[in-house]
Amino acid sequence: MASIRHEFYETDERLTISIFDKGADPAQVAVTFEPRSLSYENGKKTLQLAPLKGQIDPSKSDYTVGKVKIEIRLAKVVSGRWGAIVGDSPDPLSTATFTPSATAPVAQARQNRKNWDSITETILSSDKGASSGEDPNTGGDAAVNDFFQKLYADADDDTRRAMLKSYQESGGTTLSTNWDEVKKAKVEVKPPEGSEWKKWAA
Template sequence: MTTLRHEFYETDDKLTISVFDKGADPEQVSVKFEPRRLSYKNGEKELVLEPLKGQIDPEASGYTVGKVKVEIRLVKMAQGRWVSLVGDSPDPMTTTVIPQASSSTTTTTRKPKKNWEGITTEILSAEKEVTSDQDPNAGGDATVNSFFQKLYSEADEDTKRAMLKSYQESGGTTLSTNWSEVGKGHVEVKPPQGSEWKKWGA
């Protein structure tokens, strides 16, 4: 028997073996596929590969007879690289190369998570609170609102009614705490000097 020279290349789902059998007659060539075994025969020439490194699908596998070589296509049952054609135990290459490749991939693609809570705290602590002594406009709406909330919460019923009535009827341009004055009639709109009062949508 003559053992034929052969080589192979693979993808994750297929493996192709080139058997160098020049001038092989397609009528004489016989290829037998089994889940973990492959046998090639052409007269006195023979090639047997077992046990195959992984399991193949005999039904989906096939071969083509050419002038210089015979190409045998094996369809893998499970995706992945074999590295070698035969063998029971894992090839050393699969245990050294593949984990390194996967770890380097995860290292390059992993993005550090941002600690938004820490960033917010950092920004807030970095911002120095400006007092009204340093800037007359410091505090803005928040300070004004808290002042009126405090004033309203500590006021008696007449003062509260005066504040609500004056604010609502004047369209937010007047705020009075004097019920004896506000209770007499409708509170007029008094826009700030140099501005003109218009109803919403007008």
């Protein structure tokens, strides 16, 4: 049986495999999805991928047959990057369970709120020079405090993580709500124009 050339790319939610089987007849192509495996068949051409690096949801996975290649889309059960299609040992993401960490979101939320209070105070202390009379957009410390607390309280987990990570890593010079962008690398310090960033000694 001939093996087939294939490649993949992924996002946190999905892994897409391109199988290069030119001129494949959709009626002859069969793709079988299992939680930790994938099989492709087209006559004598087959491709078996197991065990998958992470767990997938077969009901949400699908494929399309094109003139040059077959595109198979695997829906990940747990969000995150695999780095490879298959893995000899189970990926930590695939074995993640929600039961033991049922209280984790609550504890994390408390920790986040505590951190955010500190961040808000830092922002307010750095903005004391502005008053309602000087800047019509300034509603006073209470208004700023309420704004940030409401923004944080209404945000989802990814947005909260983005806000905390960007603010802390940038030394308070950047506040981002885009977790997809922030999680890729450390957030750079971007001091205001004409200012110089200096790290305080611990």
